[in-house]
Amino acid sequence: MSEEYRSMWKDLGLDLEAHDALLAALGQGYKDVFMTQENRPKGMEYFDFVVSQVHGLRVKELLDEKAAGRKVIGSFCVFVPEEIVRAADATLVGLCTGADFATEEVEKYLPRNTCALIKSAFGFKLGKVCPYIESADMIVGENTCDGKKKSYETLGKLVPNLYVMDLPQVKTAGGRELLRTEYLRFKTAVEDLTGVKIDAARLKKGIEIVNNKRKAIHRLAKLRKADPAAISGLDALLINQVFFYDDPVRFTNSVNRICDELEARIAKSEGVFPKGAPRVLLSGCPMAVPNWKLPWIIETSGAVIVGEESCVGERGTRNLTEPKGETVDDLMDAIVERHFKVDCAIFTPNPDRIAHVKEMAGDYKADGVIHYSLQFCQPYIMESIPVEKELESARIPTLRIETDYGSEDAGQLKTRIQAFIEMIGSK
Amino acid sequence: MDYPRCAGIDIGSRSIELVVVEGSRVTESRQADTGYDPISQAKTILEGVSYDRIMATGYGRALFEIAFEAPTVTEIKAYAVGVRSVFPDAKTILDIGGQDSKAIALTEDGRVGKFEMNDRCAAGTGKFLEIMARSLGYGLSEFGREALKAAKPLQINSMCTVFAESEVTSLVAKGENRRDIAMGLHRSVVRRAVSMLKRVSAARPLVFAGGVALNPCMIKLLEEAMDSPVNVPEQPQMMGALGAALLACGAFGRP
Numbered sequence: 294m295s296e297e298y299r300s301m302w303k304d305l306g307l308d309l310e311a312h313d314a315l316l317a318a319l320g321q322g323y324k325d326v327f328m329t330q331e332n333r334p335k336g337m338e339y340f341d342f343v344v345s346q347v348h349g350l351r352v353k354e355l356l357d358e359k360a361a362g363r364k365v366i367g368s369f370c371v372f373v374p375e376e377i378v379r380a381a382d383a384t385l386v387g388l389c390t391g392a393d394f395a396t397e398e399v400e401k402y403l404p405r406n407t408c409a410l411i412k413s414a415f416g417f418k419l420g421k422v423c424p425y426i427e428s429a430d431m432i433v434g435e436n437t438c439d440g441k442k443k444s445y446e447t448l449g450k451l452v453p454n455l456y457v458m459d460l461p462q463v464k465t466a467g468g469r470e471l472l473r474t475e476y477l478r479f480k481t482a483v484e485d486l487t488g489v490k491i492d493a494a495r496l497k498k499g500i501e502i503v504n505n506k507r508k509a510i511h512r513l514a515k516l517r518k519a520d521p522a523a524i525s526g527l528d529a530l531l532i533n534q535v536f537f538y539d540d541p542v543r544f545t546n547s548v549n550r551i552c553d554e555l556e557a558r559i560a561k562s563e564g565v566f567p568k569g570a571p572r573v574l575l576s577g578c579p580m581a582v583p584n585w586k587l588p589w590i591i592e593t594s595g596a597v598i599v600g601e602e603s604c605v606g607e608r609g610t611r612n613l614t615e616p617k618g619e620t621v622d623d624l625m626d627a628i629v630e631r632h633f634k635v636d637c638a639i640f641t642p643n644p645d646r647i648a649h650v651k652e653m654a655g656d657y658k659a660d661g662v663i664h665y666s667l668q669f670c671q672p673y674i675m676e677s678i679p680v681e682k683e684l685e686s687a688r689i690p691t692l693r694i695e696t697d698y699g700s701e702d703a704g705q706l707k708t709r710i711q712a713f714i715e716m717i718g719s720k
Numbered sequence: 721m722d723y724p725r726c727a728g729i730d731i732g733s734r735s736i737e738l739v740v741v742e743g744s745r746v747t748e749s750r751q752a753d754t755g756y757d758p759i760s761q762a763k764t765i766l767e768g769v770s771y772d773r774i775m776a777t778g779y780g781r782a783l784f785e786i787a788f789e790a791p792t793v794t795e796i797k798a799y800a801v802g803v804r805s806v807f808p809d810a811k812t813i814l815d816i817g818g819q820d821s822k823a824i825a826l827t828e829d830g831r832v833g834k835f836e837m838n839d840r841c842a843a844g845t846g847k848f849l850e851i852m853a854r855s856l857g858y859g860l861s862e863f864g865r866e867a868l869k870a871a872k873p874l875q876i877n878s879m880c881t882v883f884a885e886s887e888v889t890s891l892v893a894k895g896e897n898r899r900d901i902a903m904g905l906h907r908s909v910v911r912r913a914v915s916m917l918k919r920v921s922a923a924r925p926l927v928f929a930g931g932v933a934l935n936p937c938m939i940k941l942l943e944e945a946m947d948s949p950v951n952v953p954e955q956p957q958m959m960g961a962l963g964a965a966l967l968a969c970g971a972f973g974r975p
């Protein structure tokens with residue numbers, strides 16, 4: 294890493310020593326998990342580069358944007374509408390919540406039985422190792438699960454710029470109205486932050502940029518239906534993770550470029566796994582960078598992951614915002630409409646999600662579904678049982694896994710996952 | 721016709737089992753403690769054994785795979801195959817070993833249809849029984865027999881090994897009968913196993929395997945709780961190694 298970045302991190306107030314340790318661990322993990330895969334598409338080089346620069350060049354870009362007067366907004370949830378942020382020429386970044394850090398410090402603020410994702414957000418803040426949290430002009434928390442909701446009360450005291458968005462928990466007319474009210478309030482807050490008045494033309498532009506990003510991801514998802522698989526699930530997950538912090542236009546182009554390559558591979562029946570390899574659909578909690586444990590175990594056990602029913606995956610990216618209407622009101626309605634369809638487990642009841650898991654299992658020709666819940670994540674653990682029942686009644690084998698970011702359970706997980714793969718592979 | 725000699729080795733956290741089959745005939749079967757160095761123990765157990773192919777299963781299978789360049793299979797599939805070779809009609813398997821327990825539902829043709837494994841801790845496993853036997857001053861092999869002689873079985877509430885141990889200590893201090901405590905402990909392990917079994921399958925015949933299936937009290941309690949006869953192989957702890965050996969021969973589907 295160049296000296297330039299070190300002084301940048303220092304200026305952001307990072308703990309350089311802890312940060313070095315984090316980068317070293319991240320680099321090693323990345324090498325072990327991603328660089329050991331064979332026959333990766335060439336287009337992955339771009340994403341490898343982005344990850345290698347996640348605390349370097351990308352942060353510098355954001356700081357340059359800030360110097361030019363544009364703002365950076367951090368978020369923890371796909372309910373924060375990127376369209377609105379883009380419309381104000383600001384940048385939305387997903388904050389990393391995929392690794393344990395400064396756990397002892399975190400447990401001074403949060404009970405031990407808090408999910409690893411929430412703890413991770415606190416750990417990166419308290420350990421002073423996340424350049425994104427430190428450079429964000431606004432951090433958006435959202436009232437989703439109880440864990441997040443309550444933890445934002447504490448986070449608000451640790452960061453100077455937390456904005457809390459309320460969210461519905463039911464899909465009723467009243468729920469939609471709440472989402473609309475909150476998105477309008479958020480729009481005003483973004484306008485106040487950026488000094489930009491968001492008009493219809495700006496909103497349209499924001500919608501277009503974000504839709505293009507989603508369309509590229511949809512194209513990638515479709516290509517994963519091929520057998521043999523042209524891209525590993527790990528690499529596809531990585532692209533879905535990079536979705537949250539790369540420059541959107543550059544990201545869109547890079548995804549489209551790799552899709553061209555994958556199409557050529559598919560035409561030649563070329564794959565990263567042998568034809569007929571067992572196909573697994575992952576469903577459940579979001580997997581934030583650098584949480585690669587479960588997919589790594591699955592794919593080094595001989596199965597290929599063909600889709601993620603997750604917020605870092607199809608639940609987060611699936612519908613487009615219909616760019617219909619000419620007024621700010623109409624366009625805001627379209628944004629509300631699109632996000633109101635997100636079938637997060639914090640909603641009750643939430644039948645759409647179960648239907649979507651089943652639909653994805655069929656579309657991607659999955660031989661089985663692995664349902665992943667983070668320990669202590671009540672919404673997804675609760676839903677995992679009805680999901681399993683529904684899938685099994687449709688004769689889709691299902692394995693429910695509950696885990697965290699630690700590696701103590703890796704041996705156990707391996708046995709269960711390998712047995713599951715033996716089971717679905719011997720049909 | 722000459723059959724190849726196929727070996728299966730099950731490297732568990734407590735013990736290692738080795739089985740060699742020729743055709744469907746078992747020609748060798750051995751057992752040893754795992755110790756601290758599973759690979760050198762595996763080498764010791766293999767001394768003087770001749771085989772054409774070998775397959776490994778159990779916790780240590782990945783180590784074996786590297787050291788011996790041998791194929792591997794999970795305990796779950798290995799137990800399914802091993803048990804079906806002894807009980808061709810088996811539909812459901814309960815396997816309680818040294819450090820984990822599993823319930824396996826088999827399909828009509830003997831494949832694994834669904835399974836569950838206990839999570840992360842020793843509760844409900846052979847390790848739990850071993851620690852409890854020790855804290856009551858019993859040897860492992862007499863523990864079940866003594867429990868069966870209980871006159872007024874006690875209720876043990878803790879499933880966690882640490883808490884159960886202190887519960888046992890305080891019952892002993894109160895002057896409770898050791899056999900009654902022992903029975904209570906067996907019952908608590910069976911309760912846990914039964915709830916796992918019921919989640920996985922209700923189909924019969926049921927086979928009980930793994931080292932803990934050598935314990936007569938466990939068998940009796942399981943039969944009572946499931947309200948059905950329980951089949952136990954003659955050497956229940958060898959089923960994983962047997963399954964791996966058969967899979968090494970390719971006798972039962974793809975390894």
Ligand code: SF4
Pocket residue numbers: 369370371372437438578579604635637638639
């Ligand atoms: S799972 Fe729910 S709370 Fe989490 S990012 Fe998705 S929508 Fe937000």
Ligand code: SF4
Pocket residue numbers: 408409410411437438439440441578579667669670671672673
């Ligand atoms: S993983 Fe579950 S508990 Fe954790 S933040 Fe997301 S919804 Fe909440």
